[in-house]
Amino acid sequence: MVEVYQHYLRAGPPAALLTESDRDEGQRINELIMRCRTPYPDQPPGFDRGTPGIVVTTADTMLNWARRNSVWPVLLGLACCAFEMIAAAASRFDLARFGMEVFRGSPRQADLLIVSGTVTWKMGEALRRIYDQMAEPKWVMAMGSCATCGGPFTNAYNVVNGVNLLMPVDIYVPGCPPRPDALIYGLMQLQKKIEQESLARKRK
Amino acid sequence: MYGTGILKALAVTFKNALRPPFTVQYPDEKVAISLRFRGYNFAWYREKCTVCCTCAKACPVGIIYIVGRLQPNNAYYAERFEIDTGRCLFCGLCVESCPFEAIYMGREFEQAKYARREEFIDWAKKDGDPRVPSSWFRPCEEAGVETHYLQPEQRKVNL
Numbered sequence: 001m002v003e004v005y006q007h008y009l010r011a012g013p014p015a016a017l018l019t020e021s022d023r024d025e026g027q028r029i030n031e032l033i034m035r036c037r038t039p040y041p042d043q044p045p046g047f048d049r050g051t052p053g054i055v056v057t058t059a060d061t062m063l064n065w066a067r068r069n070s071v072w073p074v075l076l077g078l079a080c081c082a083f084e085m086i087a088a089a090a091s092r093f094d095l096a097r098f099g100m101e102v103f104r105g106s107p108r109q110a111d112l113l114i115v116s117g118t119v120t121w122k123m124g125e126a127l128r129r130i131y132d133q134m135a136e137p138k139w140v141m142a143m144g145s146c147a148t149c150g151g152p153f154t155n156a157y158n159v160v161n162g163v164n165l166l167m168p169v170d171i172y173v174p175g176c177p178p179r180p181d182a183l184i185y186g187l188m189q190l191q192k193k194i195e196q197e198s199l200a201r202k203r204k
Numbered sequence: 205m206y207g208t209g210i211l212k213a214l215a216v217t218f219k220n221a222l223r224p225p226f227t228v229q230y231p232d233e234k235v236a237i238s239l240r241f242r243g244y245n246f247a248w249y250r251e252k253c254t255v256c257c258t259c260a261k262a263c264p265v266g267i268i269y270i271v272g273r274l275q276p277n278n279a280y281y282a283e284r285f286e287i288d289t290g291r292c293l294f295c296g297l298c299v300e301s302c303p304f305e306a307i308y309m310g311r312e313f314e315q316a317k318y319a320r321r322e323e324f325i326d327w328a329k330k331d332g333d334p335r336v337p338s339s340w341f342r343p344c345e346e347a348g349v350e351t352h353y354l355q356p357e358q359r360k361v362n363l
Binding site: 091094172 | 225226227228229230231234235244264265288289290291292293294313314315316317318319320321323
């Protein structure tokens with residue numbers, strides 16, 4: 001048994017244990033790493049806002065009111081920040097007061113992706129797929145230092161250095177992890193951002 | 205005797221149903237934060253800082269950027285003091301390591317930003333701004349006791 005373990009340390013898993021799907025996955029992840037080199041630019045509220053007319057402004061007011069009061073997040077927790085997210089959704093810091101209590105199991109029905117925790121490249125592929133599956137309009141929140149910029153794992157080979165390499169991020173919440181209050185404050189800031197959006201311009 | 209079990213259980217339910225809710229109405233009402241909370245908005249004092257960079261060396265993630273300049277009176281002047289709170293762990297090691305009590309943790313947590321660059325706090329640019337220092341690692345601060353550290357006026361810089 002010891003010899004087998006030492007062999008693992010020296011030369012990695014024996015070739016017999018590496019299946020075809022493992023090789024495929026490794027290749028896919030390497031391609032993703034090569035593809036995601038430059039971060040998506042940040043978009044502060046009011047970014048590239050046109051001059052909408054009266055009709056568009058009225059429609060904007062109605063739509064933004066509806067959108068910002070029913071931001072449904074995806075049920076996705078990656079690491080320890082997820083516990084603060086759970087605490088924010090539980091009864092002490094009640095997210096239902098903001099209309100955000102419905103954590104959706106399906107990305108098709110969700111508006112907000114809270115990236116709560118360390119994103120490894122292996123998970124990054126799945127995360128990007130979840131983001132692609134979400135219907136417009138959609139928003140992304142980077143929660144905690146790992147999702148913001150890799151945090152303490154910045155120099156690790158397997159960690160995404162900031163989730164903005166994978167998808168455009170709307171709001172960053174610093175903290176390691178942030179308190180539930182800090183997360184709720186971030187969601188309130190996101191609501192303010194949604195308020196300023198307009199039909200006249202294309203998102204992203 | 206049947207039914208006692210369910211009555212006991214329902215008693216618990218009704219006891220909790222009559223209890224007042226403990227939800228914190230966050231934006232209006234805030235949770236009491238400890239005086240020693242390790243939060244954002246590090247309070248940094250230019251007059252106490254000697255640009256020894258001990259905080260930058262102690263930082264486990266290396267997010268403190270300091271640029272110093274030597275003044276004619278042989279003291280260093282911090283031209284740039286920046287902390288990237290986006291990567292910060294809020295461990296407080298910079299505060300523990302500071303030999304001159306120049307840096308304190310903050311007591312705020314509401315720091316969500318729309319852009320990555322906005323998460324850098326540059327205290328050297330905000331000299332006159334009010335600071336809310338936390339008494340993390342410096343309990344003298346909350347007790348109002350004088351510290352044993354040398355204050356800037358006690359330090360001899362003209363060598």
